[in-house]
Amino acid sequence: MSSQAPTAAPDPTPAADATEAVVARGVERIFHGAKGATVTALTGIELTVHDGEFVSLIGPSGCGKSTLLRLIADLDEPTAGDIRVFGRTARQARIDQAYGIAFQQAGLLPWRSVAANIELPLQLHGVGASARRARVAELVDLVGLADFAKHYPDQLSGGMQQRVAIARSLAESPRLLLMDEPFGALDEMTRERMQTELLRIRAETGAAVVFVTHSIPEAVYLSDRVVVMSPRPGRITDEIDVRLGEAAERGEDLREDTAFFEGVTAVREALHGPQASTAGAARGVDVR
Amino acid sequence: MTGLPDAAIVTQLAPPTERRRRGPGDRPLRRFVGLVVPPIALFIVLVLLVELVVVAAGIPPFVLASPSAIWDQLVQYAPQVLQATLVTGLNALIGLVIGAVIGVLLAIIASFIRAIDGMLVPIVAAVAVVPIVALAPVLYTMFGSTSEVARIIIASIAAFVPVFLNTLRGLRQVRPVHRDLMRSYAATPRQETRAVTIPSALPHFFTGLRIASSLAVISALVAEYFGGPRQGLGSAITTAAASSAYARAWAFVIGAILLGLVFFALTSLIERIASRHR
Amino acid sequence: MTTTTPATRRARRWRAVLWGVLGLVALAAVWELYKLVGPADGWLIGAREGVTGSGIRLLPRTSDQAMPHTWEMLGRAAEPVTRAPGALPLGVVVLLAALVSLGIAALGWLVGVVVGFALALLMLGFRIAERAVLPFVILSQTVPLIALAPLIRNWGSRLEFGAFSWESWMSVVIIASYLAFFPVAVGALRGLQSPEAADLDLMRSYAAGWWTTLFRLRLPASVPFLIPALRLAAANAVVGTVVAEISVGFSGGIGRLILETAVAASSDPAKPWSPILGAVLLGLVAAGFVALLAAFLSPFRRQETVA
Numbered sequence: 001m002s003s004q005a006p007t008a009a010p011d012p013t014p015a016a017d018a019t020e021a022v023v024a025r026g027v028e029r030i031f032h033g034a035k036g037a038t039v040t041a042l043t044g045i046e047l048t049v050h051d052g053e054f055v056s057l058i059g060p061s062g063c064g065k066s067t068l069l070r071l072i073a074d075l076d077e078p079t080a081g082d083i084r085v086f087g088r089t090a091r092q093a094r095i096d097q098a099y100g101i102a103f104q105q106a107g108l109l110p111w112r113s114v115a116a117n118i119e120l121p122l123q124l125h126g127v128g129a130s131a132r133r134a135r136v137a138e139l140v141d142l143v144g145l146a147d148f149a150k151h152y153p154d155q156l157s158g159g160m161q162q163r164v165a166i167a168r169s170l171a172e173s174p175r176l177l178l179m180d181e182p183f184g185a186l187d188e189m190t191r192e193r194m195q196t197e198l199l200r201i202r203a204e205t206g207a208a209v210v211f212v213t214h215s216i217p218e219a220v221y222l223s224d225r226v227v228v229m230s231p232r233p234g235r236i237t238d239e240i241d242v243r244l245g246e247a248a249e250r251g252e253d254l255r256e257d258t259a260f261f262e263g264v265t266a267v268r269e270a271l272h273g274p275q276a277s278t279a280g281a282a283r284g285v286d287v288r
Numbered sequence: 289m290t291g292l293p294d295a296a297i298v299t300q301l302a303p304p305t306e307r308r309r310r311g312p313g314d315r316p317l318r319r320f321v322g323l324v325v326p327p328i329a330l331f332i333v334l335v336l337l338v339e340l341v342v343v344a345a346g347i348p349p350f351v352l353a354s355p356s357a358i359w360d361q362l363v364q365y366a367p368q369v370l371q372a373t374l375v376t377g378l379n380a381l382i383g384l385v386i387g388a389v390i391g392v393l394l395a396i397i398a399s400f401i402r403a404i405d406g407m408l409v410p411i412v413a414a415v416a417v418v419p420i421v422a423l424a425p426v427l428y429t430m431f432g433s434t435s436e437v438a439r440i441i442i443a444s445i446a447a448f449v450p451v452f453l454n455t456l457r458g459l460r461q462v463r464p465v466h467r468d469l470m471r472s473y474a475a476t477p478r479q480e481t482r483a484v485t486i487p488s489a490l491p492h493f494f495t496g497l498r499i500a501s502s503l504a505v506i507s508a509l510v511a512e513y514f515g516g517p518r519q520g521l522g523s524a525i526t527t528a529a530a531s532s533a534y535a536r537a538w539a540f541v542i543g544a545i546l547l548g549l550v551f552f553a554l555t556s557l558i559e560r561i562a563s564r565h566r
Numbered sequence: 567m568t569t570t571t572p573a574t575r576r577a578r579r580w581r582a583v584l585w586g587v588l589g590l591v592a593l594a595a596v597w598e599l600y601k602l603v604g605p606a607d608g609w610l611i612g613a614r615e616g617v618t619g620s621g622i623r624l625l626p627r628t629s630d631q632a633m634p635h636t637w638e639m640l641g642r643a644a645e646p647v648t649r650a651p652g653a654l655p656l657g658v659v660v661l662l663a664a665l666v667s668l669g670i671a672a673l674g675w676l677v678g679v680v681v682g683f684a685l686a687l688l689m690l691g692f693r694i695a696e697r698a699v700l701p702f703v704i705l706s707q708t709v710p711l712i713a714l715a716p717l718i719r720n721w722g723s724r725l726e727f728g729a730f731s732w733e734s735w736m737s738v739v740i741i742a743s744y745l746a747f748f749p750v751a752v753g754a755l756r757g758l759q760s761p762e763a764a765d766l767d768l769m770r771s772y773a774a775g776w777w778t779t780l781f782r783l784r785l786p787a788s789v790p791f792l793i794p795a796l797r798l799a800a801a802n803a804v805v806g807t808v809v810a811e812i813s814v815g816f817s818g819g820i821g822r823l824i825l826e827t828a829v830a831a832s833s834d835p836a837k838p839w840s841p842i843l844g845a846v847l848l849g850l851v852a853a854g855f856v857a858l859l860a861a862f863l864s865p866f867r868r869q870e871t872v873a
Contacts, residue, residue, distance in 0.1 A: 034574060075468050094474050101472045107465035111487045120483065124473050326698035403585075410586030411593065417797070418849030419805040422820075425828025426838045430626040430633065437622060502708040509710040510809050514825065521713065526813070529716040541713045548709030 018087030021176045021208035022049035022072055027081035029067055029234075040233035041067045045081065047227065047236065051175065054202065054209045056219035056226045058267065064234025065212045069180050072210060073101055085176065097125065099176040100169035100207075104184050106161040108153040114164050115140065115149040121171045139167040142201060159190040166198070170205065177202075177209045184214065192255070195221055199250055216271070220244070220263040221254065228270045238270040349534040357535040358542070365536060368524070369543040376520040377547050379436050380508040383443020384501055384551075390444070391451030391500075392493065398452075399459040409456070416449045421507060424514035439511040439520075446507035447500035451493065458492025459485060494559040501551040509544055521547070594636040601635070604628045634836040642836035643843075656837065660823065660844040667807050667819035668848055670735055674742025675803040675852070679796065681743070682750030689751075690758050690784070691776070700755070707748050712806060715741050715813040734816045741814075742806035746799035753795025757788025789866035796859065800852040808845055820844050 027045035030038050042064040049055045057065040070076040071083055074090040085093035093099060100121075108117045115136050122132045140149050143163040153161055162182055169177060183191045195218060202209060213219050219226045220242055228238040242263050244250060254260055335355045341347065342354040349357070362369065398405040420442055427438035462485055470480040512522025521544045528537035609625035626632050634642075643657035685703070689696035718737050761783050769779045811821025820841055827838040860867070 070468075073472055075471055094472065097474060099472075101469070103465050103468065105465050107463070107469050109466065109484065109487065121473050124475050124479050124483065322697065326694060327701040330698040330702070406582065406585030407589030407592055410582060411589045414586075414846070414850060414853075417801040417804075417853040418846045419808045421805065422808055422824050422842050422845035425825055426831065426842060429828060429831040429838070431623045435622045437624065505708075506710040506712060510712055510805075513715070513809060513813055514828075525713055526716045529719070534717065537717055541717070544713040545709040545711075549705065552705070552708035 019051055020048055020084070021051050021053065021086060022047065022210060023084040024048075024068070024072070025082045025084075027068070027071060027078045027083060029064070029071060029076065030079045042071070042078070042234040044235055049176075049208055049210055052206050052208050053225065054211065054223045056211045056213055056223040057229060058213055058216065058219045058226055059229030059271070060231060062231035062234065063229040064231070065229050066180055067234065068229075069178055069210060069212050073099065073178050097121075097172055098174060099178050100172065100174040101178045102162075102165045102169040102180070102182045104181040106153070106158075106165040106182075108161055108164055108168075110153050113150050113152055114145060114156070117153070117164055118168045118171055120168065125172070135171060139170055142170070142204070143167045143197070157190075159186050159194060162186065162194065163197070166201070170201070170207075173205065175207055177207050179209065180212045181214060183218065191215075191218070192252075196252060198222065203246070216264050216267050217255070217260075220260060220267055221250070226263075226267050226270075228267065230271075240266050240270055349532075353535040353538050358538045361533075361535040362539040362542060365539055369540055372519065372521045372524045372540060373543045373547050375436075376505070376508050376512070376522065376544070377550075379439045379511075379520070380443050380501075380504040380547070380551065383440045383508060384447045384497075384504040386440070387444040387447025387449075387504065388451045388497055388500060391448045391496070392455050394448075395452050395455035395459060398456055405456075408452075412449055412452055415445065416453070420445050421510045421514065424511045424516075428515045433516050436517065438516060439508050442511045443504040443508040446503040450499040450503065451496040454496030454499070455489060455493045458489030461492070462488045491563055494555075494562060498552070498555045498559055501555040502548060505544075505548045505551050597633070597636055601628045601633055608632075631832065631835045634839065638836045639839040639843075642834075643840045656840050660820070660840045663818065663820040663823045663841070664844040664848050667804075667811065667821065667845075668851060670738050670811075670819060671742055671800075671803045671807040671848070671852060674739045674807060675746045675800055677739065677743035678746025678799055678803060679750050682747040682799070683754050685747075685751045686754035686758060687780075689755050690780075696755070700752075703748055703751050707752070712741070712745065712809055715806075715810050718810075719814040734814050735818070737814045738807055738810040738816050738819070741810035742803040745802040745806035749795045749798040749802065750792075753791050753798075754788060757791030757795075758784045760784075760791060761787045786866045789863050793856070793860045793863065793867070797853060797856045800856050801849060804845075804849050804852050808848075820848060 024045050024047040027042060027047075028040070029042040030040050032038055041062075045064075045068060047055075047068075057068060059065050067076065071078050072085065072090060074094040083090045086098050088096065088098070109120065112120070118139050119132045119136045122135060127135070136149070137146075140146050143166060145160060145163055145167070148156065148160065153164070156164070162185075165182065166179075169179075183194050186194065199222060209222075211219070211222060221244075223242050226240045226242055227236055228240065229235065230237045240263075244254060244257075244259055244263060338352065339355045342352055394404075394408060398408050423445075424438060424442055427441055431437040431441070466484045466488070467480075470484055473479075475483065509520070509522045512520045513526065517523075518527070521540055524540045525537050525544070528534070528540060604625065606628055608623055608627040610623050612622055630638070643660065644655055646653040647656045647659045685699070689699055718741055719734070758780075765783055765787075766779070769783050774782065807819065808821040808824070810816070811819040812825055816822065823841040824838065824845060827834070827841050831838050
């Protein structure tokens with residue numbers, strides 16, 4: 001796999017932007033602590049996510065990947081720079097509900113059943129009851145939890161809770177999905193299963209995805225492109241095209257494919273530098 | 289953000305959690321028996337012991353009345369005990385309702401307006417540790433010593449404190465991930481309140497209500513020691529004790545204990561019903 | 567990302583105090599406002615014609631006799647307690663009485679804490695004791711045990727063991743102590759049982775005995791649970807003292823003063839408010855003492871936070 005230098009600044013005209021899922025230009029986020037201490041969580045971020053593209057953000061702790069995701073979601077504001085989602089400002093995109101989001105802790109409301117959790121965004125945005133019911137039934141089937149629609153979150157395993165969270169994020173059929181380490185709290189076996197599920201869902205919906213992860217194999221398995229970040233200050237250091245085929249074509253046996261291992265090696269080298277692929281691993285990134 | 293004191297918030301009624309490992313004979317029935325039998329057995333043993341000691345050692349009734357004498361008096365004076373219990377109980381109930389309603393309303397206001405929060409929380413925290421019943425005599429003067437209003441006010445204040453503090457804490461404890469979720473949905477403040485803030489606060493409210501119910505009963509009763517009409521349990525106990533009818537006084541004490549248990553059971557039941565899915 | 571420095575924490579505390587004072591001023595303002603604009607005769611419902619004392623008063627009268635001005639309340643404390651020559655200022659009398667009550671409450675608190683802790687240890691050591699006794703202790707907090715106060719008063723005049731004669735203040739201490747005892751028993755037991763199975767296994771792996779585990783693990787771990795219980799016990803002891811002083815007829819403390827001044831309120835309306843403030847002060851001092859204790863024990867209140 002070839003590693004590319006970060007892409008050149010995209011065409012700044014709004015017309016071209018509107019087709020891109022995410023365009024981040026010169027984004028910077030500085031946190032101010034007590035007594036003037038500052039933490040530069042992100043600096044000089046230039047990133048474009050194309051419509052329908054799966055992009056992973058990977059890097060050690062403190063590299064700002066979760067912060068960048070929150071900026072795209074307008075859960076936080078950049079101290080400098082500009083973020084456009086489908087040609088609109090991040091804030092407008094949030095108001096227009098242009099994306100769906102899944103957090104690392106599933107964040108299900110414990111007093112609502114699975115079905116009620118999934119229908120939450122639909123309820124908030126004024127969708128009628130019968131339309132909600134129909135959509136919830138679709139989604140519950142999509143994530144394979146049709147038998148558990150009336151269960152409550154405390155009756156579900158971690159993996160099942162995450163599936164509900166993903167179903168919820170798809171409720172309004174967004175063209176962009178933002179996911180912050182959604183499989184981070186799961187064991188390896190469940191994790192691999194969920195990754196395959198996510199690919200299938202993506203093949204069916206065709207949404208663009210920005211996916212934050214700690215895990216190199218996960219990033220390579222799922223993505224069209226892996227964006228490598230590093231900390232202090234948080235910045236993008238590399239972008240790697242992962243040419244392993246369309247989402248619909250990737251299957252379980254991809255994990256044993258030579259091309260897959262080459263992709264993993266390429267990302268690992270980008271993370272640690274070439275010598276580290278044979279020597280020990282750096283901190284903070286899963287190299288299994 | 290002002291820190292909330294633990295005094296009125298601590299669930300002083302919550303028993304410690306069980307920590308032993310599950311053994312082979314642990315069936316639900318066996319566990320229920322293990323839970324209920326020891327205290328009942330202890331109670332029976334204590335009653336028998338006291339009866340024995342009082343009768344055998346000839347302990348005068350002003351120290352401890354014999355359980356058999358107490359039972360006699362309880363049966364004989366059952367209507368009066370019931371009547372007195374209803375009077376005190378009604379005061380406690382009205383006080384509980386008023387205190388709880390005001391507590392919730394002010395907690396909601398305080399969660400929105402920082403200034404109200406800053407002013408109210410220190411005062412309420414102070415009220416939580418001072419003897420509110422000290423206000424009873426002066427309230428009797430202000431509201432008349434022939435009505436129950438002064439007692440109801442005391443019971444209301446006593447109930448208000450835990451409901452306010454606990455509900456406020458609950459309103460402030462929405463999980464950050466839920467807040468982010470609501471923001472990602474561009475939810476209006478009202479939508480966020482209905483969908484997330486209120487359900488998150490509900491368990492805390494019920495904890496406060498449970499504590500408040502006991503405090504309301506205790507305050508309603510104690511307020512009777514400071515004057516006012518003589519129809520409640522507290523007055524009945526003092527009257528009986530003053531006329532040396534100690535077994536009868538104990539009978540009224542048992543009425544007071546039962547009243548407290550009924551309030552506790554009812555609020556625990558409400559709490560259980562409302563928290564079925566957490 | 568922000569960390570609190572000692573300076574910011576101190577500033578925050580001062581701001582909290584300022585807001586609290588503002589709250590008190592607001593309370594006084596509400597009182598005065600009601601006096602100014604409220605109905606002169608209050609709000610009486612269900613009063614019958616010609617029958618004095620009938621009806622239920624829902625709002626008090628605004629006269630200076632029923633509701634003295636807040637500054638009158640404060641000013642009265644500086645004036646002599648009675649018209650007798652050489653009488654001390656009311657404020658001084660109140661403080662002295664509060665001090666007496668504080669001593670009694672402190673003694674009751676101490677007794678309650680010791681007995682409560684001993685019972686918690688008993689319940690910790692013997693499961694059967696826990697299962698038999700704990701339900702009673704928990705339920706005892708829900709019932710008005712203070713109802714027993716009038717019964718205990720009669721121990722006073724009758725009990726005598728030789729040279730030792732039971733004084734009335736001892737009855738007050740007994741009542742205060744059994745009100746303080748229950749939260750301590752529950753809180754101490756919860757705290758002593760709070761260590762995780764992993765920590766208990768660790769001590770076991772060191773071949774540490776029951777007592778060693780108690781002193782090295784359970785006791786320090788119980789501090790965060792003990793502190794709120796001690797605070798509640800202090801508040802209960804204060805309430806118990808004030809109420810018991812009246813039931814038992816003990817004349818040196820603030821309870822009697824509250825009652826006496828309130829009974830004479832028609833002739834001296836501002837007088838009852840000084841003992842009330844004294845009782846409030848009593849409660850605050852008791853809580854402050856526990857807060858001081860908590861400050862000493864603060865290293866034991868740190869909890870392991872998972873990174």
